[in-house]
Amino acid sequence: MASSRQEVEAGTKVYEAAIRKTSDTHFMCRQMKHAWTRKPGANVRVTLPAMRGDLPTITTLYVCMRGCGVVRKDRLTVKQISPGNYRVIDKSPPSYEYPDGYQIPGIPRGVRPSIILQQEYVRRANEEIANAMAGERERSE
Numbered sequence: 001m002a003s004s005r006q007e008v009e010a011g012t013k014v015y016e017a018a019i020r021k022t023s024d025t026h027f028m029c030r031q032m033k034h035a036w037t038r039k040p041g042a043n044v045r046v047t048l049p050a051m052r053g054d055l056p057t058i059t060t061l062y063v064c065m066r067g068c069g070v071v072r073k074d075r076l077t078v079k080q081i082s083p084g085n086y087r088v089i090d091k092s093p094p095s096y097e098y099p100d101g102y103q104i105p106g107i108p109r110g111v112r113p114s115i116i117l118q119q120e121y122v123r124r125a126n127e128e129i130a131n132a133m134a135g136e137r138e139r140s141e
């Protein structure tokens with residue numbers, strides 16, 4: 001369903017405020033996407049069919065290398081061709097588990113997070129430049 005202009009404006013303000021409070025790690029992942037690596041240890045899990053006729057699945061867990069806490073789960077449906085030899089039949093879209101504070105609920109359709117993220121990137125960069133300049137002035141005094 002389409003959102004009204006007022007809903008989009010209100011949602012944009014909510015998103016901007018939430019992004020502004022986001023930690024640098026979470027902000028970096030929202031802006032540049034996660035940097036996935038296989039979760040050490042139990043990274044691959046084979047689930048055998050519960051019912052006759054169902055196919056086994058292979059689940060792979062990934063964690064973000066930046067330490068944002070998001071976990072990605074990829075699931076493949078496979079068919080046994082011969083003992084120990086599986087062929088991929090289907091790949092489900094990945095699912096994600098988010099740590100507290102990562103998700104921003106209630107953002108209506110029509111809000112453009114990528115523009116807001118770029119604006120926040122520029123705001124943080126300006127702040128860094130201002131801090132660096134202030135540091136330079138302190139050193140030269």
Ligand SMILES: [Zn+2]
Nearest residue numbers: 029034064068
């Ligand atoms: Zn991440």
